[in-house]
Amino acid sequence: MESSAAVRSRSTTKYFGDVVALDGVDLDIPLGQVHGLVGPNGAGKTTLLGLLLGLSVADRGTLEILGAPVDRVLGTPAGVAGFLDGPGLYPSLTARQNLAALASLRGHRSDRSREVDEALEQVGLSDVGDERPRGFSLGMRQRLGLAAALLTRPRLLVLDEPSNGLDPAAKRHIHRLLGELAAAGATVVVSSHHMDDVAALCSEVTLLSNGRVVFSGPVEKLAAESGRLDYRVATSDPVVARRVVTETPGLELVTDPDGLRPEDDVVVARGPVSAVDELVVRLVGAGVAVRGLGPTVTPLEAAFLALTDAATPTAPATPATPATPAHDQTSPTVPAPAGGAR
Template sequence: MITTAGLTKRFGPVVAVDGVDLAVSEGSRYGLLGPNGSGKTTLIRLLLGLIYATSGTIHIMGRPVPKRLGEILPAVGALVEGPAGYGHLSGPANLALFDAAGAGGPRRTRRTRIGTALTRVGLAGIDNRPVKSYSLGMRQRLGLAAALLRAPQLLVLDEPSNGLDPQGIREIRELLRELNAEGTTVLLSSHLLTEVEQLCTHVGVMDQGRLVLQAELGALFAPTGRVVVLTPDAETAVGLLDGQIEERHGDRLLVRHADAAELNARLVGQGLRVAEIMPERRSFEEVVLSVMAHGSDRVGP
């Protein structure tokens, strides 16, 4: 669905995107993670033709961007850097203008499309108050409704949960799952690990303009080659597994061993009681932080 090769964007001496090879497969839910300033939004703006690359290539749906962007945009819904709109107009009026500009379809079905989009994002009961009176979360929902007017094959979202309360975040997550199940490929950026972990099938991690990790989410939780053992016979286990114990906290042992079942059979065969045994797996947070040179925007000691 989306591929880039050596994609680079410089703003004077600043390299905002540095040689990125992005691969978003059709039908996936791809989460682009990274701290503020890591290059996520710049990368998304490059993909949508809002800014031009310094070097490298972009292909979306097999077509080069920006050269054939006009062929692609009717099939793409996007929300970048917060929703745009006319503050003095209502939400439905803003969507009608957006639709009339070519975002949607025939005029005769405009009202239906707008109503459907508002319902899907949780704004079905919205009145005619001006958008300038909306909360940030409501404006975010309205921006997502605008992106859905196209019935997009590809949905590109920059921090879609920004301004939403926990219930709103959950609702948008479920909506994106539904859209994906209906055939829409989703690319979203976020700095929230939990958002990406709960929603996405694939992940890319940006750090200082570089794509430092790109993988299917499930593949990141492979066993570490160590086994967690909980046993009331910890002292005996330590003696039996001399040299293989890497950590001990009371009855909890971390054992260097590749096969939990084999280790369990060995311990039980020696008469030890095993309350719990499982392969150790790194958390998503540990995986992400391990590939980042700078994990926060903190300044100073």
């Protein structure tokens, strides 16, 4: 029976020498969704993506991809593609020649010109297909790497910071493309440091900190974890506004907010959204015009900061030593145009 999960991890642990990169990761990623992988630097995101791409294997625990177990003997199943740290490209070949060469390396002997043209069109690079990527911007190289992955028609697409270097129009185009892939049944796993991208693109998200999962579930649920937020309130009378903030139940006046100059007609109030709604009513009742209102950070970013701060150990833990540490960083065993893996 075919698995209902694209990725299923149980107690997955990965060591690099004495460093515990992943520490007992439990994770389920359903088929047919865009799943975000977020966390601070060093949280284990790249290590986990590398396991999914077959660049290394776990030292402990079990990992299933597309219903098949992954280990040193079996490797990663067919149907997985993607890249880490940017795609590996041939700078002296044109974009179209790069894709044709990658298709040939994967064993496709027949003419793939139509598929190459379709992949270039999908990522919005049809007009530069005969140009060499050595002159491409970061965003264009990212899109060419995505086109190479799409040539394999992957069932699991793994992307590391796919929005890097993209202008707003290109980002919207790629977001729409990844959403269409998920709607067609593929699973897309993306890592990102940009919470606005995660909110716009992903239906579920996994948050890693210190190699452990501290949250996994719907984006909306993670955003709800933020609880009390700081809100910037621009008004016609900041003196009265400060007094009204202190009189509103559930709100706290933030007296030394970051990024505000003393002459700014802005106050910062901390509390739940229900209390902020009440603040607006009270300000209007006091004859104070509200000229602007919004959180200082998005709810998703606030939850990210709160959960990763809570997961940070107060003292460095001594890592356990595995029976047989693995140091492999092998070449991909899946059709992935990977750059250098960390």
